[in-house]
Amino acid sequence: MGSTIHDVARLANTSKSTVSRYLNGQKVKKATQDALEKAIEELNFHRNANARKLVMNKTNTIGVVVDNISNIFYSGIISGIERVAKKKGYNCIFYSWTSNYENEISFLNLLYEGQVDGIILVSFLKREAKDLIKIRDTEYPIALIGDHGELEGLFSVDVDNAAGTSDIVAYLHRKGHRSIAYIAGPENAGANKYRLKGYKQAMEALKLDYHPEWVVESNWSNQGGYQAMKKLLQQQGFTAVIASNDETAIGALRAIQEHGLNVPGQMSIVGFDDITISEWVYPSLTTVRQPFEAIGIHAAEGLFGKIDGYEEMNQSSHLLKPQLVIRDSCDNLNHHSQ
Missing domain, CATH: 3.40.50.2300 (Response regulator)
Structure with a gap:
């Protein structure tokens, strides 16, 4: 059996209620506190969390x-x-x-x-x-x-996922881009809908043409981004791509480079999340940090x-x-x- 609150009170030469007060964080005299701390250490006393739970009606x-x-x-x-x-x-x-x-x-x-x-x-x-x-x-x-x-x-x-992609569109627009493709994420991801919404809203606000064929889906993996980008590259006309997460962007970057296009010289790309590796790919990835x-x-x-x-x-x-x-x-x- 472990030590009890009675043992602590006896060794510290004080009352059980004083020990209880001290254990529940209330003030006691400095001398009493020192005696209690010494007794608790000597007896290797641990308060019974379950008993405390019953008294306080709280688990902390x-x-x-x-x-x-x-x-x-x-x-x-x-x-x-x-x-x-x-x-x-x-x-x-x-x-x-x-x-x-x-x-x-x-x-x-x-x-x-x-x-x-x-x-x-x-x-x-x-x-x-x-x-x-x-x-x-x-x-x-x-x-x-x-x-x-x-x-x-x-x-x-x-x-604010929508604000994140809106900021990206606005940034690309400031850099002169008017034709911007988008790689969406999986249906079961909560953020996917809002990131796509932010892209569409910003395109509309800046009076940029929205091309449904320039929006392709991915499963937010490197492989998914690579495949989605290969699909996009069968079309012409866009000068920048927003990938709705960094993993996708890194896969897409590889597909663009394999296609013989220079990033960022001939195609700009942006990710979302700012995972560690996005700083280490070449070229390092512009992205959105959560x-x-x-x-x-x-x-x-x-x-x-x-x-x-x-x-x-x-x-x-x-x-x-x-x-x-x-x-x-x-x-x-x-x-x-x-």
């Missing part, structure tokens, strides 16, 4: 549920969440549901069963409307990162607001602006020799 733990633990983008988000949790004196437990897409919603049971005080659901996949309604209608503290299906009354945080850590911080702060009972502040979606990162894969059009 939040759950962070990700769809796929190996997704490189989640590390920034997670470090943002952890920063806020640490400040609040909370632990994070991480869950991954790689195997079955139907599963995100089943993690709400952790809340219902009192295993955690709140949950952050992190996914870049498109969410189903019925799941989002269920999340919205629960009274428990939940924060969403990623797709919120444009449903009102949910607290969610995401990157504020992953800020997304994590924002979501965690919103969740703790709900845990602390500031419910009404928190039922809206927040889009954080990405940032254009200019490197070497775009050129002014008057330099292009098409």
Whole structure:
């Protein structure tokens, strides 16, 4: 058996209620504090989390549920969440549901069963409307990162994907490009729809012709970008390509170069995400950087607001602006020799 709160009180020569006060973060006299710390160390005392949970009706733990633990983008988000949790004196437990897409919603049971005080659901996949309604209608503290299906009354945080692609179109336009192709992403990615929307809106706002045949799909892999670009290169007329993520852009870059075109001399290309390798390909890739850590911080702060009972502040979606990162894969059009 481990030591109990009685043992600590006896060794520190104080009352059980004083030990309890100290353990719950309340002030005690300096001399008492020193005696307690010494007793706790000597007895190797560990508070019983379950007993504390019953008394406080709190676990001091939040759950962070990700769809796929190996997704490189989640590390920034997670470090943002952890920063806020640490400040609040909370632990994070991480869950991954790689195997079955139907599963995100089943993690709400952790809340219902009192295993955690709140949950952050992190996914870049498109969410189903019925799941989002269920999340919205629960009274428990939940924060969403990623797709919120444009449903009102949910607290969610995401990157402003449409603004990201709009910025790219505007940048290419400033460089003299008027004919811009686009490689879209997979249907099941939450961001895909908004990135495409940003492209279309910016083309329209700048009075540039939209050619549906210049929009091709990819699965957001290097291979997918390579294939999509080969398809685009069967057509003529465009001077720049926006790939809706960096992996796709890197595959597309290879296809352009194999086709005998110089980047950026004869064709400009832009990605989205700013993954590490985008700086190391040749030419280095102009892209859009997502504020992953800020997304994590924002979501965690919103969740703790709900845990602390500031419910009404928190039922809206927040889009954080990405940032254009200019490197070497775009050129002014008057330099292009098409």
